[in-house]
Amino acid sequence: MRALSARDVVQVWEAGRERHPVDRALLVLAAALPRSSRDELAALSVGERDALLLTVREQTLGPRLACFVKCPRCAVPAEFAAEVDEVRLARPGEPVAREHALLADGWEVRYRLVDSRDLAAVAGHTDPAFARRLLLTRCVLEARREGEPVAAQRVPEPVLAALAGELVLRDPQSEIEFSLSCHACGTRWSAVLDVAAFLWAELSVLARRLLREVHALAAVYGWRESEILAMSAPRRAAYLEMVGT
Ligand SMILES: [Zn+2]
Structure with a gap:
């Protein structure tokens, strides 16, 4: 630096x-x-x-x-x-752990922290709800419902809301x-x-x-x-x- x-x-x-x-x-x-x-x-x-x-x-x-x-x-x-x-x-x-797992409502979600590529991917979208959902699903590496794999796009809103909270908790510097x-x-x-x-x-x-x-x-x-x-x-x-x- x-x-x-x-x-x-x-x-x-x-x-x-x-x-x-x-x-x-x-x-x-x-x-x-x-x-x-x-x-x-x-x-x-x-x-x-x-x-x-x-x-x-x-x-x-x-x-x-x-x-x-x-x-x-x-x-x-x-x-x-x-x-x-x-x-x-x-x-x-100092590197932070970028991958984590979340258990919520019978779901197990493996996810990674938000990076600049994610911010760039949602930058062009004017609908904030769509952009938020796109950002969160991009961070999902793997989602399982009662052990069965499910596509990230099908993770329900309450689980995504929990994920949004976890993302800030695991990367507190991102929101001062x-x-x-x-x-x-x-x-x-x-x-x-x-x-x-x-x-x-x-x-x-x-x-x-x-x-x-x-x-x-x-x-x-x-x-x-x-x-x-x-x-x-x-x-x-x-x-x-x-x-x-
Ligand atoms: Zn005032």
Whole structure:
């Protein structure tokens, strides 16, 4: 795992701009883990993926996360901070057991945790109930009713509901919740931290800032983009100060 360089940030942003959030997360990981194949990264459970993304965030932009939310009742904006260590439950790169078994209502279901391929497979579906069912049945490796094998598509809803609960329980990093309260109206609610979306938003802001810096320095000194991005951040900042931006 390495921190993203200025060049990485611009390249990842450019490659991911028009892509789905699932692909964006994989692009970020591929840049930080150049020795891992795309298939290996896509097969990480969502929790494993998010633990690694938090580490990319920590190494590239530091450990303190500044989160912005709006109260669901009065829409007053609120800001809260969290440290990467508070929201990263496992050591990054520590493998979690991806296959488990569930016993419910006379059914025995062998299943695996949700990964990026599953998220990508359901991404295009606009019916949330259909997408949920598709996601859950994709995770079923084998289903038996009173010992007899049954196709995953025929597993009934109550068993799938139990499976949905198990999937979060076995991969807790995949769903980090914050308990929040509104300082204006007192409403309490909980919000899920979407690590991939959060980091993508930050990297987009950083990429645009880097391009503005390239523009300012190239316009004055005539340096190439690659030269400017290869500079350390303090050196780039010192030149920017000299050209008065
Ligand atoms: Zn409020």
